[in-house]
Every structure is written in structure tokens, then in C-alpha cells.
Amino acid sequence: DTVLTQSPGLAVSPGERVTISCRASESVSTRMHWYQQKVGQQPKLLIYGASYRDSGVPARFSGSGSGTDFTLTIDPVEANDAATYFCQQSWNDWTFGGGTKLELK
């Protein structure tokens, strides 16, 4: 299995820039995708192919990386960005990271 490791959580203030990392146990090329899940809702696709924003996703969200290290950046963070963010790879089957909970101060 390709294991994806995310930091468990962080807290930021609105207007700040935040980076959420995801590290793969082996190279996944650019087959990395990011989702946002708010409490009580289903996940929502934000970024696919490491850096492509899904339709309707604000430009505040961006993705980067290749190989084993990937980053989701939100700049600037808004209050309604409070959520858990998951990475997912599709190079070797499909696996998800454990999620990073973003809290707003």
C-alpha cells in the first residue's frame, strides 16, 4: 500500500497563508488529489493531478508537488475554510491520507 502521511492539525487566523502537507511512502508522480470535508458533509474535490483546481474552486486554493511531497496552500484563509483536508493518491490503487484539521482562530 502507498501510505500518505499528513500532519494532524493546525490553527490559523483569517487572512493568513496556510500550507498543508502530504507525504507519500513512495513516488506517486503527480497522481495526488485534495479534498475538503466540512463537519457533517461529504468530501469535496479541490485539486486533482497535484495542481489543477476543480471547477468552481476559488483561486485561493492551490496545489503543488510531485513524487512523494505535496502541498495544498490556502492564501488567504477565510473563516469558512475551517474543515478537514485529505490528500488521496491514484498512482498505486487508491489511498487517502489521515486528514489535516484546519481550525480558524
Place this chain on the structure above:
Amino acid sequence: QVSLKESGPGILQPFQTLSLTCSFSGFSLGTSNMGIGWIRQSSGKGLEYLATIWWDGDKYFNPSLKSRLTVSKDTSNNQTFLKIASVDTADTGTYFCTQLMGGWFAYWGQGALVTVSS
């Protein structure tokens, strides 16, 4: 407009078979390279990939659960089905069906909550 909705029993007992239905609209599972993925989430925890059924009938399963999983589809009625045999409390959670194209899960249903309890 793409939409998916899961339906299931809500609660079942250990050792029973869980049967879930995904009803979708806005796309066809007959379209090349289209798939429906099943993913679950235990209470307050992460996402676990379960299975995929593809437009051509091909199937793929999470290796750790493969022996207990069955997936099927009814393309003409825009439905797919997931069965999990011999459930236990560890199978309690929310089950999502998703549209899968290009390796990512583009659209998700609202989820069906399943509780396994005696």
C-alpha cells in the same frame, strides 16, 4: 448536474450482509473510463477506499477487504450496488459512493450511515 445518493439499511446485526445502493444522475456509467467508487468513513476518522466498478464491468477492491466485498451495476437504471459480507462493529460508519474519473473522486453522495450492533 451530477448527483449521487446512497441508500442502505441503517442498522444491522453482526454477521449479516450489508447491502448498499448508489443511485446517480447527470452521467452514465456506460461512458468510457467512467467508474463508481465506494468509500467509507468511521466516526470521526479518515477515509477508507473500498471498491470500484468501471463502465466496462471491470472491478477493483481494497485488498484488505476483497474477500467480503461484492460490487455490481445496473447501467440502464443508473444504479450501482455494494455488498459487504459478515459485518462486525468495525464496519460501522458512513458509506459514500463517488464518481471516479481520471483517478480522483469528482462527485460524492451525501453518505449513508450504517451501524452494526447486536
